[in-house]
Amino acid sequence: MTISAVQNPSGGLTRDTLDGLLAALCAETGLDPEGAELIKFxxxxxxxxxxxxxxxxIAGSTAARERAGTVVRVARWLAGYGFPAVRLLPGWERPIRLRGQVITLWExxxxxxPRPDGAGLAxxxxxxxHLPDPPGDLPRWRPMDEVRQRLAEPEDLSPADQAFLRRECDEVExxxxRVxxxxxxxxxxxxxxxxxxxxxxxGPVLCDFDSTSIGPREWDLVPVAVGRLRLDYPTDDQAMLAEHYGHDITAWDGFPVLRRLRELKLVTSVLPILRSQPAIRAQWEHRMRTYKARDLHARWQPYR
Structure with missing residues (x-):
C-alpha cells in the first residue's frame, strides 16, 4: 500500500531520518508519534x-525492503491458524512505501x-x-544471497575486509x-x-519473518546453539531447546558448517548501517577481528 509518493532513494538510515519518517508516517495514517521509543535499530x-x-x-537495508512482501504473507498465514505470532495492524496489512523506505505496522x-526460554522456543x-499449507511463493533457503547483498551495500567497510568476507561467502557456500x-x-x-x-x-509470541523460507529444519536450531557458544546469556537455553525439540544440533557433524554460517551472518548483518549507527561500531569490530582470527572462544555482546 503506497500512502505517499516515493521520494529520495533510500540510503543509510540515521536517527534524524527515522524520526522524520515516523512523523510523516503518523501524519498520513492518523497515528500519534509523541513519545515513540526506538527499541531496535x-x-x-x-x-x-x-x-x-x-x-x-522500518526496513533497514535493500534485502529487508525486498523481503517485506514475504513478511506480511507469512504473518497472514500464521494468523489464519491462530499461531502465537505478531499480528499486522488491521487496515494496514500491506507494506507501506514512504520516501523510498518500506514500513510495516503491527499490533x-x-x-x-515471563522471559521466553529455550523450552518455549522449541x-x-x-x-x-508442522503447520500445513504455507504460502506457495515462500522462497527457498538461500542464506548466502542475503550475506552477499549486505556486502554489496556496506558503510565504512575497508576493501580488505570486504574481500575477506567475499572469500568467506565462497568457502561457506x-x-x-556438502552438508x-x-x-x-x-x-x-x-x-x-x-x-x-x-x-x-x-506465552511467548514469535516475530520477525524476514528470513522465513523453505529449508532445512536444522537451521532453526542453530541460532540458540551459537548464542550459547558466543554470547553471555544467563541461562542454558540450548539445553532446553535440544530437550524439548528432541534434537541436539551440536551433536550433529554438520553443525560446525552451520555455526560458521551463523557467525558470518552475525558479522555482516549490520554492514548497511555501520556509519549510520556508530554505537554498534566497537562491537562489530570485535566480532570481525575475532571471526577473522578463527577465535571460536571469543565472547560477543548483542548490538546495542
Whole structure:
C-alpha cells in the first residue's frame, strides 16, 4: 500500500531520518508519534508507539525492503491458524512505501508473561515446522544471497575486509553444498533466537519473518546453539531447546558448517548501517577481528 509518493532513494538510515519518517508516517495514517521509543535499530528500525498500541517497523537495508512482501504473507498465514505470532495492524496489512523506505505496522503485544526460554522456543518451532499449507511463493533457503547483498551495500567497510568476507561467502557456500541434513526440509523461521520471541500474557509470541523460507529444519536450531557458544546469556537455553525439540544440533557433524554460517551472518548483518549507527561500531569490530582470527572462544555482546 503506497500512502505517499516515493521520494529520495533510500540510503543509510540515521536517527534524524527515522524520526522524520515516523512523523510523516503518523501524519498520513492518523497515528500519534509523541513519545515513540526506538527499541531496535539493526537490520530494521523498530518503534513502539506510546499513544497507540502499535509497533512501526522500518526496513533497514535493500534485502529487508525486498523481503517485506514475504513478511506480511507469512504473518497472514500464521494468523489464519491462530499461531502465537505478531499480528499486522488491521487496515494496514500491506507494506507501506514512504520516501523510498518500506514500513510495516503491527499490533503491539500486551505486556506480561515471563522471559521466553529455550523450552518455549522449541514448542513454537515444533508447531511452526508442522503447520500445513504455507504460502506457495515462500522462497527457498538461500542464506548466502542475503550475506552477499549486505556486502554489496556496506558503510565504512575497508576493501580488505570486504574481500575477506567475499572469500568467506565462497568457502561457506562450498561447505554447505556438502552438508547432508538429517531432518526433513520444510518451513523454517530462519532466525530463531530468543530475541525474536516477545513475552506475552498468554506465552511467548514469535516475530520477525524476514528470513522465513523453505529449508532445512536444522537451521532453526542453530541460532540458540551459537548464542550459547558466543554470547553471555544467563541461562542454558540450548539445553532446553535440544530437550524439548528432541534434537541436539551440536551433536550433529554438520553443525560446525552451520555455526560458521551463523557467525558470518552475525558479522555482516549490520554492514548497511555501520556509519549510520556508530554505537554498534566497537562491537562489530570485535566480532570481525575475532571471526577473522578463527577465535571460536571469543565472547560477543548483542548490538546495542
Amino acid at each position: 539493526t537490520n530494521n528500525a523498530v518503534f513502539r508507539l506510546r499513544a497507540d498500541p502499535v509497533v512501526v517497523r 503491539r503485544v500486551p505486556e506480561g508473561g 514448542e513454537l518451532l515444533k508447531s511452526l515446522h 562450498e561447505q554447505l553444498a 547432508r541434513f538429517e531432518l526433513p526440509a520444510g518451513v523454517i523461521h530462519g532466525d530463531a533466537f530468543l530475541g525474536n520471541l516477545i513475552p506475552g500474557p498468554g
